Amino acid sequence: MKALIVAPSWIGDTIMAQPLFARLHALHPGLTLDALAPQWVAPVLQRMGDIANVIDNPFGHGALRLAERWQLGRRLAAGGYDAAYVLPNSLKSALIPAFAGIPLRVGFTGEARYGLLNRRHHLDKQALPLMVERFAQLAEAPGAALPRPVSAPQLRSTVVEQQNTLQQLGIERPQRIAAFCPGAEYGPAKRWPAEHFAELARRLAADGFAIWLFGSPKDHSIADQIEHLAPGLCRNLCGATTLAQAIDLLALAELVVCNDSGLMHVAAALNRPLVALYGSSSPGFTPPLTPRAEVLSLHLDCSPCFKRECPQGHLDCLRQLTPEQVHAACRNRLQSSAP
Known part of the structure; x- marks a missing residue:
């Protein structure tokens, strides 16, 4: 069997799809599984043993470009795919597998994709509260119970890859590394304050x-x-590494502190001791999927609001989460993760 994954456009979502890939391989021995993915997502797929080839998906958020999607679909028709699993819920994401004439096209109904998908799942949010469960459900027949527990996502980072990355960047490895991931692509309502x-x-x-x-x-x-507020203590690697290099350097960290972001899911899939900070989003939907994570959320009445910016203008859900609280969680996590 040969199948195509239409991958999400977010790094974290793509990592949470890895248990689906593992399940498909278990159900179909000898499966060749390729992925159609944006170039910024490709490095995490390339660090999964489940994916044979990553094909560039050049269409960004909101771009229809119907004729170009048709042309890409016709090129993929030569790949001889038996099935396609469409992970995003948008109508646009289901067009290319249909244009490619792939016989079995699987996904949630999403944006009324009745003619584009021929094995449609109906999303029951109560039965499948986690995103990782929703992706994993696509391996099963519609309406069938999801086998639990769902496995945790895994990314590869070998000692050789780590050493090569350190050499490429001219970095000497310190004895103990704490990695901070202070950004969040979705918006400032997910970012713990710089101070x-x-x-x-x-x-x-x-x-x-x-x-x-x-x-x-x-x-x-x-x-x-x-860096300015903690002079001489931090090394700013933001934008200085590729995503693949960031994966290798995060794999070296003894501790990772992250907002709810794609790099949080990278750290979790690398099984790093992790403290995850939640403000506008919910750990009930996209938690770090590792037993070595400590999740901190104040659970204020106004959160989770799932907004890109704080609608109240105060960001209390993160501002009131103090460095003292997070430091205590870091120490607890390190003690729990000690050999």
Whole structure:
């Protein structure tokens, strides 16, 4: 059997789909599983043993470009795919497998995709509260019970890959690394304040940690603020690494502190000791899927609001989460994760 995954456009969502890939391989021995994915998501798929090939999906958020989707579908028709699993719920995401003439096209009904998918699942949010469960359900027959527990996502980072990344970046490995991921692509309502990260950096540096800051080029400014507020304690790697290199460096960390972000899910899939900070989003939907995570959320009356920016203008759900509380959680997590 040969199948195509139409991957999400978010790094965290793509990582949460990995248990689906593992389940498909278990159900179909000898399966060849390819993925159609945006280039910014491709590196995490390439670190999954389940995916044979990653095909570039050049269509960004909101771009229809119908003729170009048809052309890509016709090129994929030569791939001889038996099935396609469409993970996003948008109508646009289901067009290419239909244009490719793939016989079995699986996904949730989503945006009224009745003619585009021929094995449609109906989403029961109460039965499937977690995103990872919703993706995993696509491996089963519609209406069938989801086998539980769903396995945790896993990403590969070998010692050789880590050493190569350190050499490529000219970085010497410190004895103890605490990784901060201060950004969140979705919006500022998911970002713990820079001054809080800086205070936590001072506390962890006193515990003997070197502090590395990870993120995309968009996160460089908030990392600069943290560096300025905690002078001499942090190394700003935001925008200085590829995603693949960030995966290898995060794999070296003794501790990771993250907002609810794609890099949080990367750290979880690498099974790193992790403290995850939630404000506008909910750990009941997209938690870090590892037993080595400590989730902190104040559960205020106004959260989770799932907004990109705080509708109240105060961001109390994260501002009132103090560095002292997070530092205590870090120490608890380190003690729990000790050999």
